[in-house]
Amino acid sequence: MSTEFIIAAIVTIVGLTTPILLAALGELVVEKAGVLNLGVEGMMLMGAICGFGATVSTFNPWLGILGAAAGGALSSMLFAVLVLELNSNQVATGLALTIFGTGLSSLMGLSYTGFIVPVFGSIFPASLASDPYLKVIFGYSPIVYFAIAMVPVVAWFLKSTRAGMILRAVGENDLSAHSIGYSVKGVRYAAIAFGGAMAGIGGAYFSMVITPMWAEKMTAGRGWIALALVVFAGWRAGRLLVGAYFFGILMALELYAKAAGFSFLPSQFWAAMPYLMTIIALSVISMRDRSGGNAPACLGKPFLPST
Amino acid sequence: MGTDTIARLELKSITKRFPGVLANDQVSFSVLPGEIHALLGENGAGKSTLVKMIYGIMQPDGGEIRWNGERIVVPNPKAARKLGIGMVFQHFSLFEAMTVLENIALGMDAKIPARELEARIKEVMSQYGLKLEPHRIVSTLSVGERQRIEIVRALLLNPKLLIMDEPTSVLTPQEVEQLFIVLRKLASEGCSILYISHKLHEIKALCHTATILRGGKLVDTCNPSVETSRSMAEKMIGGNLKTIEKAEGRAIGREKLIVNRLNMPARSHFGVSLKDITFTVREGEIFGIAGVAGNGQNALLLALSGETLTDDPGAITVDGAQLGKLTAKQRRLAGVSSVPEERNGHAAVPEFTLADNSVLTARDRLGMVKVGLIDQKAARTYAGEVISTFAVKALGPGSTAGSLSGGNLQKYIMGREIMQNPAVLVVSQPTWGVDAGAAAAIHQALVDLAAAGSAIVVISQDLDELLSLCDTLAVINEGRLSPAMKVADADIEEIGLLMGGVHGDPAATANLHPELAHAHQA
Numbered sequence: 022m023s024t025e026f027i028i029a030a031i032v033t034i035v036g037l038t039t040p041i042l043l044a045a046l047g048e049l050v051v052e053k054a055g056v057l058n059l060g061v062e063g064m065m066l067m068g069a070i071c072g073f074g075a076t077v078s079t080f081n082p083w084l085g086i087l088g089a090a091a092g093g094a095l096s097s098m099l100f101a102v103l104v105l106e107l108n109s110n111q112v113a114t115g116l117a118l119t120i121f122g123t124g125l126s127s128l129m130g131l132s133y134t135g136f137i138v139p140v141f142g143s144i145f146p147a148s149l150a151s152d153p154y155l156k157v158i159f160g161y162s163p164i165v166y167f168a169i170a171m172v173p174v175v176a177w178f179l180k181s182t183r184a185g186m187i188l189r190a191v192g193e194n195d196l197s198a199h200s201i202g203y204s205v206k207g208v209r210y211a212a213i214a215f216g217g218a219m220a221g222i223g224g225a226y227f228s229m230v231i232t233p234m235w236a237e238k239m240t241a242g243r244g245w246i247a248l249a250l251v252v253f254a255g256w257r258a259g260r261l262l263v264g265a266y267f268f269g270i271l272m273a274l275e276l277y278a279k280a281a282g283f284s285f286l287p288s289q290f291w292a293a294m295p296y297l298m299t300i301i302a303l304s305v306i307s308m309r310d311r312s313g314g315n316a317p318a319c320l321g322k323p324f325l326p327s328t
Numbered sequence: 329m330g331t332d333t334i335a336r337l338e339l340k341s342i343t344k345r346f347p348g349v350l351a352n353d354q355v356s357f358s359v360l361p362g363e364i365h366a367l368l369g370e371n372g373a374g375k376s377t378l379v380k381m382i383y384g385i386m387q388p389d390g391g392e393i394r395w396n397g398e399r400i401v402v403p404n405p406k407a408a409r410k411l412g413i414g415m416v417f418q419h420f421s422l423f424e425a426m427t428v429l430e431n432i433a434l435g436m437d438a439k440i441p442a443r444e445l446e447a448r449i450k451e452v453m454s455q456y457g458l459k460l461e462p463h464r465i466v467s468t469l470s471v472g473e474r475q476r477i478e479i480v481r482a483l484l485l486n487p488k489l490l491i492m493d494e495p496t497s498v499l500t501p502q503e504v505e506q507l508f509i510v511l512r513k514l515a516s517e518g519c520s521i522l523y524i525s526h527k528l529h530e531i532k533a534l535c536h537t538a539t540i541l542r543g544g545k546l547v548d549t550c551n552p553s554v555e556t557s558r559s560m561a562e563k564m565i566g567g568n569l570k571t572i573e574k575a576e577g578r579a580i581g582r583e584k585l586i587v588n589r590l591n592m593p594a595r596s597h598f599g600v601s602l603k604d605i606t607f608t609v610r611e612g613e614i615f616g617i618a619g620v621a622g623n624g625q626n627a628l629l630l631a632l633s634g635e636t637l638t639d640d641p642g643a644i645t646v647d648g649a650q651l652g653k654l655t656a657k658q659r660r661l662a663g664v665s666s667v668p669e670e671r672n673g674h675a676a677v678p679e680f681t682l683a684d685n686s687v688l689t690a691r692d693r694l695g696m697v698k699v700g701l702i703d704q705k706a707a708r709t710y711a712g713e714v715i716s717t718f719a720v721k722a723l724g725p726g727s728t729a730g731s732l733s734g735g736n737l738q739k740y741i742m743g744r745e746i747m748q749n750p751a752v753l754v755v756s757q758p759t760w761g762v763d764a765g766a767a768a769a770i771h772q773a774l775v776d777l778a779a780a781g782s783a784i785v786v787i788s789q790d791l792d793e794l795l796s797l798c799d800t801l802a803v804i805n806e807g808r809l810s811p812a813m814k815v816a817d818a819d820i821e822e823i824g825l826l827m828g829g830v831h832g833d834p835a836a837t838a839n840l841h842p843e844l845a846h847a848h849q850a
Binding site: 187189190193200202203315318 | 421422424433
């Protein structure tokens with residue numbers, strides 16, 4: 022294998038990893054607050070179309086990213102109101118959000134089909150970003166660096182800040198947090214909005230960086246991988262980074278299987294690998310330890326204070 | 329009230345109404361600085377409602393609260409803490425997966441940097457002899473240690489009044505003694521303590537004054553050191569206390585239930601494994617298993633009831649029949665009934681009617697299912713019999729289990745099993761959260777069942793209950809069962825040590841109970 026091939030492979034893997042890493046970081050914070058939002062896929066699609074639309078209107082990808090975050094966060098608020106105010110079932114509501122987001126993004130995207138948008142310039146000097154070797158470090162979209170930077174930020178927020186401690190407390194025992202006097206709903210609204218914004222940015226990576234154009238259902242189920250990734254990583258931000266790249270490599274295998282000579286298996290098998298691994302990882306984790314680990318105790322349960 | 333001593337807390341004609349109930353009716357009493365004041369009453373007497381109003385969780389409908397002589401309104405717990413009122417709840421509001429330090433920090437109104445808070449925690453701990461490791465995760469702590477977190481949290485606010493809600497219900501006798509030392513020291517420094525309990529000997533040992541509530545009304549304020557436990561209990565229940573009538577010379581017959589080297593791996597990460605559990609219960613014998621919660625009691629009940637099966641069929645035998653590999657249904661047919669600790673969701677389905685709940689465990693022994701169909705008439709008749717025999721307060725067999733109060737549901741569940749005349753009955757926490765009247769009825773039913781020749785195993789955290797009810801007693805700690813001892817010559821001190829996990833070496837135990845230790849080895 023030539024150096025060029027390896028560099029190209031790494032660039033591909035980073036590109037495939039970034040959206041699931043962003044969405045999973047957001048979902049990690051949501052789940053740490055005790056809410057299970059299965060609507061990641063829908064929020065990613067909403068982010069993808071809103072980011073794309075905002076860029077088309079403003080010709081500025083930075084404003085486009087803001088639009089993507091806003092689109093994801095806004096759609097997550099629909100879920101938040103149903104789950105927090107009406108105590109609807111979180112699993113069913115999350116699934117509904119995915120279906121809703123898929124449909125609405127397709128509708129909104131009708132008028133944007135065929136457009137091409139300006140892409141991000143590099144944040145590093147061209148001599149670094151375009152260097153055939155150094156581009157493996159400096160040659161990515163700013164979103165890639167943002168995603169990686171968010172890993173220690175989220176880890177630090179959860180572990181070392183008072184707000185993070187309160188968020189974990191709400192996810193661990195909502196009734197106690199309420200009786201001490203913390204606003205369980207307030208914390209969960211904020212967490213869900215953050216999760217929506219991160220999923221939105223993750224979705225926009227498809228429409229604004231990878232292609233860059235709009236296509237229906239362009240996130241192709243990556244939202245589900247992000248959800249599995251949170252469990253796979255045991256609700257720890259550091260492991261999330263490792264897990265995201267593990268899945269990124271699996272996804273890249275599909276593209277590189279033929280080139281690397283794995284022609285003895287059909288390419289569909291490689292395409293299915295990440296999803297298969299998701300199922301295996303989830304089964305292994307649930308078999309190993311049902312109650313222990315790092316899962317928030319109130320995950321997915323409605324908050325019903327007695328008074 | 330003398331003019332020189334202003335009461336720390338004074339309640340004047342406090343009244344609180346709930347739909348259909350008068351929870352507190354014109355309750356007036358006062359607590360002096362440095363006084364340990366007991367609030368005594370049965371479940372539902374209005375103790376919790378009263379302290380919730382003092383702590384600002386609820387608002388009174390009438391009357392006034394005075395604090396150091398001034399009339400106050402306590403809108404919420406935060407305001408109460410600001411005044412200097414601290415409260416340690418019966419059910420701890422702790423965050424299992426977080427550290428001791430984080431748990432305390434979450435409960436503080438003021439934002440104190442973690443390092444400064446840790447220093448203050450260590451100061452309070454050394455001052456009162458409360459041992460805690462600030463960086464331990466709460467889920468790894470014992471119940472006593474968890475309570476210490478709550479106490480430290482309250483003490484960090486320098487309270488002038490500390491409310492303790494049934495603090496000793498889950499502690500070993502030694503932990504209780506340690507707690508009393510802390511409380512006495514606090515009181516000597518001028519902190520008033522409002523101590524809620526129904527354990528009369530503790531109140532006699534600790535408290536200066538006792539206020540007794542019954543049905544929301546204040547019955548009496550008395551000095552516990554001159555009252556007897558019996559006189560206070562009678563004021564509490566408003567009538568004569570029934571003592572358990574043990575049948576004269578109840579015959580203890582041949583060996584019925586034999587558990588021999590029962591081992592069971594832990595079911596989950598936080599579970600307890602059973603290790604070489606060995607004991608024998610004879611006909612007519614009530615065998616008690618004492619221990620602090622979470623030491624394998626649940627695992628033992630599940631192993632005996634057949635919800636979890638053992639690999640060794642001979643680990644559990646009844647009349648020589650090997651039950652180790654039989655399912656719960658097969659064991660019920662073999663005459664082994666059981667009542668788990670959790671009433672709603674384990675012993676009974678809350679959404680089902682009482683009749684349907686009786687089908688769940690009595691269907692095979694009493695033939696309630698015919699050709700795959702439930703015989704509703706038989707179920708309703710049986711449920712009706714249980715209701716009338718055990719004086720269960722329910723509208724009838726058609727009431728849902730969830731509509732009954734805890735004590736009534738417990739009576740129903742106990743009755744459902746007892747009236748099937750099981751050869752062996754295993755019960756866990758038979759009177760947990762049940763008022764004294766219902767508890768006495770349940771105890772009497774167990775004694776009567778034993779007198780009829782059944783072998784009974786009672787698993788309980790309430791040592792007083794076991795000592796008054798059982799013939800023989802053993803202590804479970806971390807999944808190991810101590811050798812059995814006769815209740816008549818049991819030593820509280822030794823039981824306490826066993827509960828706390830201090831296993832004497834076998835030789836020492838043998839010295840304490842030579843005949844039993846010998847019998848055990850035989």
